[in-house]
Amino acid sequence: MSQSRTRSARRNLQITSPRLWASLMEMARIGGTPKGGCKRLTLTELDRQGRDLFINWCRQAGCSIKIDRMGNIFARRAGTDDSLPPVMMGSHLDTQPTGGKYDGILGVLGGLEVLRTLQDHGIKTKHPIELVNWTNEEGSRFAPAMLASGVYAGVYTEEFAYSRQDSEGQKLGDALVAIGYQGKDEMSGRKIHAAFELHIEQGPILEDENYDIGVVTHGQGIRWYEINLTGFESHAGSTPMPTRHDALLGAARVIEAVNSIALNHAPLAVGTVGMVNNYPNSRNVIPGSVFITVDFRHPTDDVMTAMEQELKAAVVKIDRDLGITSEIKSVFYFPPVAFDPNCVDAVRRAASDLGFKHRDIVSGAGHDACYLARVAPTAMIFTPCVDGISHNEAEEISEEWAAAGCAVLLHAVLESAELRES
Amino acid sequence: MSQSRTRSARRNLQITSPRLWASLMEMARIGGTPKGGCKRLTLTELDRQGRDLFINWCRQAGCSIKIDRMGNIFARRAGTDDSLPPVMMGSHLDTQPTGGKYDGILGVLGGLEVLRTLQDHGIKTKHPIELVNWTNEEGSRFAPAMLASGVYAGVYTEEFAYSRQDSEGQKLGDALVAIGYQGKDEMSGRKIHAAFELHIEQGPILEDENYDIGVVTHGQGIRWYEINLTGFESHAGSTPMPTRHDALLGAARVIEAVNSIALNHAPLAVGTVGMVNNYPNSRNVIPGSVFITVDFRHPTDDVMTAMEQELKAAVVKIDRDLGITSEIKSVFYFPPVAFDPNCVDAVRRAASDLGFKHRDIVSGAGHDACYLARVAPTAMIFTPCVDGISHNEAEEISEEWAAAGCAVLLHAVLESAELRES
DSSP states (O other): OOHHHHHHHHHHOOOOHHHHHHHHHHHHTTTBOTTSOBOOOTTSHHHHHHHHHHHHHHHHTTOEEEEBTTOOEEEEEOOTTTTSOOEEEEEOOOOOTTBOSSTTHHHHHHHHHHHHHHHHTTOEESSOEEEEEOSOOSOSSSSSSSHHHHHHTTSSOHHHHHHOBOTTSOBHHHHHHHTTOOOOBOOTTSOOSEEEEEEEOSSSHHHHTTOSEEEEEEEOEEEEEEEEEEOBOEETTTSOGGGOBOHHHHHHHHHHHHHHHHHHTTTTOEEEOOOEEEESOOTTEEOOEEEEEEEEEESSHHHHHHHHHHHHHHHHHHHHHHTOEEEEEEEEEEOOEEOOHHHHHHHHHHHHHTTOOEEEEEEOSOOHHHHHTTTSOEEEEEEOOGGGOOSSTTOOOOHHHHHHHHHHHHHHHHHHHTEEOO | OOHHHHHHHHHHOOOOHHHHHHHHHHHHTTTBOTTSOBOOOTTSHHHHHHHHHHHHHHHHTTOEEEEBTTOOEEEEEOOSSTTSOOEEEEEOOOOOTTBOSSTTHHHHHHHHHHHHHHHHTTOEESSOEEEEEOSOOSOSSSSSSSHHHHHHTTSSOHHHHHHOBOTTSOBHHHHHHHTTOOOOBOOTTSOOSEEEEEEEOSSSHHHHTTOSEEEEEEEOEEEEEEEEEEOBOEETTTSOGGGOBOHHHHHHHHHHHHHHHHHHTTTTOEEEOOOEEEESOOTTEEOOEEEEEEEEEESSHHHHHHHHHHHHHHHHHHHHHHTOEEEEEEEEEEOOEEOOHHHHHHHHHHHHHTTOOEEEEEEOSOOHHHHHTTTSOEEEEEEOOGGGOOSSTTOOOOHHHHHHHHHHHHHHHHHHHOEEOO
């Protein structure tokens, strides 16, 4: 079959949107919250139920199952040349404590819908196709986030991952054994032909600008800092303004500086102070010490470095002006990711062929695909989400958005896995 | 005896500094902390022990004891005309949870040293002299502060005071009965001839400028506000800067505004944001709501009103610039106090006569004297404290400062109570 005939045959293939939506809703019942969100923390009994359901569905779709030592589940659909490296899809089924029904889950069940569609039509591909559910993407029970895809990509050791503890002191390794999901299959180290992660945007851009699909070209680099500001605790009534050393006033100035630094590097930079712990936090005491966190993101390392220098300079000036002492610690670095141009092209082509309004976009959040990109040609597909809300029980998408994302995933995977006459 | 002879006789009278210091140290052992501070919360068993010791000392100094229904203890030394209104001294023996040895205690035991000195020399005064220990000045176990002097002055009802609860739900009225200090004597409503409260400054001015004595002319007015800022919680990575509604950035701007407003009304105004509660307080989430408190103080109501207007205007602008919504609530008002000019003159004269370096000063903190001033001609005497530190186990004063403050108290009281030939 010629290239154009193949492409046209692929384009006619359609996913079954109500089936995808029904599966999303069924999975959402496991850990469903009264507010319509989902609480399915990684490696809990609810996560086990979700995994069992997922495996059951994948087997029904004709897949074989393998589970690695991190509990990552690989559902495999054979290729006509099954010795070739697989085309991968997938994301994660775990959620935040007050999470939604789609963050991660859309990428897993969208992949399932791809597999079901191929089965419905008896379609064969040259390359095998694998659908993955990554363990502990959220990092909210066991920090850090994207832990098991990180192990897969060689970023973390298994020992490090196993030793992570939740707030009650349980170790990740023990939790994995407890729910019966510590597998034995050796899955990493293999060559992967291409990999695609479908995900909700978790930001407002696509919806605001009325796009159906985001073609994710880059993942933002992330740098996290912790700043301890130390001033001098004293009485709010009897300490004249010129003799104060107000650590909270210092923190306020750092918050303003972080905002300005991000704006200096518009439009792609973001900067956020998310945490403030103020001491002694009493209404008639001038705060003596304050802890804040800073989150900087940008798709290039040069700009991230400039932002760090601007932050340090701002803090030196604030310290000097207020007579306080601030200590900046760099606590996390996630390098910018440039996704594989061929995979990105496959996504863009699929979106165009299907007639979806699409734009290139940078992922501001971290995803399993950002680690996978270190060991496989990888790209991501974004769908809009309502008001950009995510990590929230109010997280919402439309059935149409889910179907569009899934269709793009199907066609990008089909192009990469090479459709064969059925 | 002529006025000048009386004044000269008074000036020769000296307190016994080591005795005052020893009493301060003995009282500090009741609730003494390993760090050298004191934890003697109001109406606890330790407070009972402190009260018992105080009463014992007062009886030894020749006083009769009365206790009112709020547990305020009045130690009375008769005057030659005992029907005349008394001259009052006093402060409080209760402390903060991590408090010091002097805040309040110096005013009570300094008054005791005055009584002991009069007894030593068999001195008679025309007016009776009363030394008071006020219940629950600190307000840290039962809010609000200065509660029992407030009841004495008619600011609060007894029922209101009795119904105040500590963090474990115990009512003040029950705690008072439990330690056996709910008296029956009716002490308020009487005419008082003059009242003096000796207290540590709780600020850095006197020590910084090398003064022995602060002649307190005014008490700052205090206004407390609570501000709830509501923005929109969203993902720190995937929300572009222009679409954010960051409640914490709003709070940072309010903190800066509060500082500027106080500086606009230099040198007497102070403004403090002491509390910040940030939600959800997660390093990769743009804060959706923030609670802060504002404390404004100034000795005149006109300026306090101007400061409030400036705060409200600043918040309107911040809301508009950031697309957030802030609600300001006024939660506490303590009017400025102008102390009685004759009593203030008596303090200033005593300090001058004794050769102490003194300056007029405004009290930034609230004191029992601020309420007492509503029903009696009142003034305060400040002594320096090291680095202005108070409400802290590190609170410190020198024996010389304590002695100077006590000597000024003695001579101000003697002038008011009218020395008689002994």
